[in-house]
Amino acid sequence: xxxxxxxxxxxxFVVITGSSRGLGxxxxxxxxGKFPPDSVLVLMARNVEALxxxxxxxxxxxxxxxxxxxxxxxxxxxxxxxxxxxxxxxAENKLSKDDFDQVVVVHNCATTGDxxxxxxxxxxxxxxxxxxxxxxxxMILLNTSxxxxxxxxxxxxxxxxxxxxxxxxxxxxxxxxxxxxxARDMFFRVLATEEPSIRxxxxxxxxxxxxxxxxxxxxxxxxxxxxxxxxxRKDDKLKTSAEAVTDLIYVLEDNTxxxxxxxxxxxxxxxxxxxxxxxxxxI
Amino acid sequence: xxxxxxxxxxxxFVVITGSSRGLGxxxxxxxxGKFPPDSVLVLMARNVEALxxxxxxxxxxxxxxxxxxxxxxxxxxxxxxxxxxxxxxxAENKLSKDDFDQVVVVHNCATTGDxxxxxxxxxxxxxxxxxxxxxxxxMILLNTSxxxxxxxxxxxxxxxxxxxxxxxxxxxxxxxxxxxxxARDMFFRVLATEEPSIRxxxxxxxxxxxxxxxxxxxxxxxxxxxxxxxxxRKDDKLKTSAEAVTDLIYVLEDNTxxxxxxxxxxxxxxxxxxxxxxxxxxI
Numbered sequence: 001x002x003x004x005x006x007x008x009x010x011x012x013f014v015v016i017t018g019s020s021r022g023l024g025x026x027x028x029x030x031x032x033g034k035f036p037p038d039s040v041l042v043l044m045a046r047n048v049e050a051l052x053x054x055x056x057x058x059x060x061x062x063x064x065x066x067x068x069x070x071x072x073x074x075x076x077x078x079x080x081x082x083x084x085x086x087x088x089x090x091a092e093n094k095l096s097k098d099d100f101d102q103v104v105v106v107h108n109c110a111t112t113g114d115x116x117x118x119x120x121x122x123x124x125x126x127x128x129x130x131x132x133x134x135x136x137x138x139m140i141l142l143n144t145s146x147x148x149x150x151x152x153x154x155x156x157x158x159x160x161x162x163x164x165x166x167x168x169x170x171x172x173x174x175x176x177x178x179x180x181x182x183a184r185d186m187f188f189r190v191l192a193t194e195e196p197s198i199r200x201x202x203x204x205x206x207x208x209x210x211x212x213x214x215x216x217x218x219x220x221x222x223x224x225x226x227x228x229x230x231x232x233r234k235d236d237k238l239k240t241s242a243e244a245v246t247d248l249i250y251v252l253e254d255n256t257x258x259x260x261x262x263x264x265x266x267x268x269x270x271x272x273x274x275x276x277x278x279x280x281x282x283i
Numbered sequence: 284x285x286x287x288x289x290x291x292x293x294x295x296f297v298v299i300t301g302s303s304r305g306l307g308x309x310x311x312x313x314x315x316g317k318f319p320p321d322s323v324l325v326l327m328a329r330n331v332e333a334l335x336x337x338x339x340x341x342x343x344x345x346x347x348x349x350x351x352x353x354x355x356x357x358x359x360x361x362x363x364x365x366x367x368x369x370x371x372x373x374a375e376n377k378l379s380k381d382d383f384d385q386v387v388v389v390h391n392c393a394t395t396g397d398x399x400x401x402x403x404x405x406x407x408x409x410x411x412x413x414x415x416x417x418x419x420x421x422m423i424l425l426n427t428s429x430x431x432x433x434x435x436x437x438x439x440x441x442x443x444x445x446x447x448x449x450x451x452x453x454x455x456x457x458x459x460x461x462x463x464x465x466a467r468d469m470f471f472r473v474l475a476t477e478e479p480s481i482r483x484x485x486x487x488x489x490x491x492x493x494x495x496x497x498x499x500x501x502x503x504x505x506x507x508x509x510x511x512x513x514x515x516r517k518d519d520k521l522k523t524s525a526e527a528v529t530d531l532i533y534v535l536e537d538n539t540x541x542x543x544x545x546x547x548x549x550x551x552x553x554x555x556x557x558x559x560x561x562x563x564x565x566i
Contacts, residue, residue: 077408077412078408079408079409080408081408082406082408083406118477118478119423119426119427119470119473119474119477119478120426120427120430120431120474120477120478121427122423122424122427123365123366123424123427123428123431125360125361125362125363125364125365125420125424126362128420128423128424129360129416129420132415132419132420133412136415136419136462136466137408137411137412137415140402140405140411140458141405141406141408141411143402143403144402144403144404144405144406145406147403148403148406167469170469170472170473170475170476170543171473171476172473172476172477173477174473175470175473175474175477178469178470178472178473179419179466179467179469179470179473180466181469182465182466182468182469183419183462183463183465183466183469184462185465186450186453186461186462186464186465186466187402187458187461187462189453189461190402190453190454190455190457190458190461190462191402191403191458192453193453193454193455193505194401194402194403194455194456194458194504194505195401195402195403221477222476222477260453
């Protein structure tokens with residue numbers, strides 16, 4: 001494989017889904033200062049007020065940033081919802097796709113599903129459908145929309161698929177999440193065979209102290225899994241979102257990963273806890 | 284792990300989805316003669332006339348068989364569609380769940396998605412949603428419905444998850460299929476951690492000469508993938524559905540597989556073709 005340079009060198013159009021909070025918010029705040037100043041960062045999430053607040057924080061940190069905010073619901077089931085999102089965004093902001101030397105889409109938006117339930121309690125058809133609408137279907141449709149706008153394979157094009165150790169290891173309580181992450185990772189492995197010109201990073205940030213994690217620590221149906229998470233916190237092994245993004249930035253600067261191959265930050269955090277607790281006979 | 288006896292020894296209630304044709308039909312025809320004669324086989328698919336024809340063929344082969352036919356659309360999005368399917372089926376046929384020493388559900392129903400398209404052409408929201416409704420969401424909801432009826436963990440309970448080598452290896456054109464199969468396999472790995480009393484076989488039958496395969500041979504967007512399939516046929520390496528089910532029956536008689544671990548019949552058929560063609564530099 002050719003040597004790739006750091007992804008932060010080119011004038012870029014960078015989209016981050018789920019950037020109103022947690023890891024996505026930290027990516028926005030740290031990516032903003034890494035790309036050349038004439039790059040454009042697009043923050044997407046349902047909560048537009050929270051996105052505006054991230055935008056304000058970023059502009060305070062990096063005053064020369066150009067940040068666009070786009071209200072977006074990845075679980076929207078309207079037939080044409082995903083069509084032309086980026087064409088419209090460029091037009092509304094008097095930008096052209098030719099303004100950029102690189103385009104980057106970060107598929108970060110994610111939910112964990114109803115973890116109070118076990119796999120055999122998943123009887124709410126609307127909930128299960130909605131889970132895969134948000135975490136799988138909507139992501140595929142957004143990805144298509146992005147690359148329909150940015151179809152020039154001569155330009156640098158990057159996908160960052162934020163995944164989880166849960167795409168590789170089955171965790172009790174995380175039935176919908178594990179399956180959804182496994183599906184997304186495989187989708188991008190297929191895309192990598194079809195479109196080798198796109199750089200695809202499938203990245204698991206490890207155990208990060210987010211609202212999602214705190215919800216699981218308290219509410220996950222599996223006591224064994226709650227114990228894993230509680231022990232991680234007790235032993236001070238959780239990363240902050242900012243630390244997790246610093247790790248991710250290193251991977252993107254280094255830029256030597258194999259396309260769409262699972263890259264794991266998890267050895268540093270959750271792995272010993274999960275293997276000792278969930279995959280021994282201690283459950 | 285305790286030694287398990289052949290799954291064909293107990294009086295069983297056996298459900299096979301997608302049993303109107305292909306592999307599912309062959310399972311119906313061969314399973315019918317393997318389980319004790321007071322077992323009940325439930326054939327489920329959309330096409331009830333085709334199911335009745337399978338039932339007629341089976342009763343001709345094994346006159347003492349008890350076969351129920353249930354029209355079923357795994358992609359149905361009505362909120363209550365999956366509720367009480369098996370409770371109602373038992374009541375309608377004056378059966379009780381206590382009549383059986385073992386229950387078996389075969390999740391065989393599957394589609395391949397719009398393989399004429401590449402991953403970056405997947406812009407039809409209804410199609411992508413419908414794909415995961417049929418292949419992931421509906422399967423989860425049916426599985427819940429089955430184990431809500433058959434909730435007694437003291438009885439022998441078996442899941443057969445029909446998967447594919449495509450859940451492990453990304454094949455161009457099979458974007459929706461690879462991702463869906465990877466998701467299903469992982470869902471059952473989580474179920475295995477939550478409910479170790481359920482025996483779960485995740486089984487890839489190899490390259491089987493079905494309508495699904497013939498469609499891919501002609502229509503798949505990737506010429507490299509079509510060549511893999513065409514070479515398999517030319518070299519007479521495809522299994523018939525009947526042969527593939529004979530292999531599966533051996534695995535179920537032997538019954539030594541690890542729960543929810545991918546079991547592959549694929550070394551015997553597609554593997555050398557796929558690895559030589561798709562994962563070398565010959566594309």
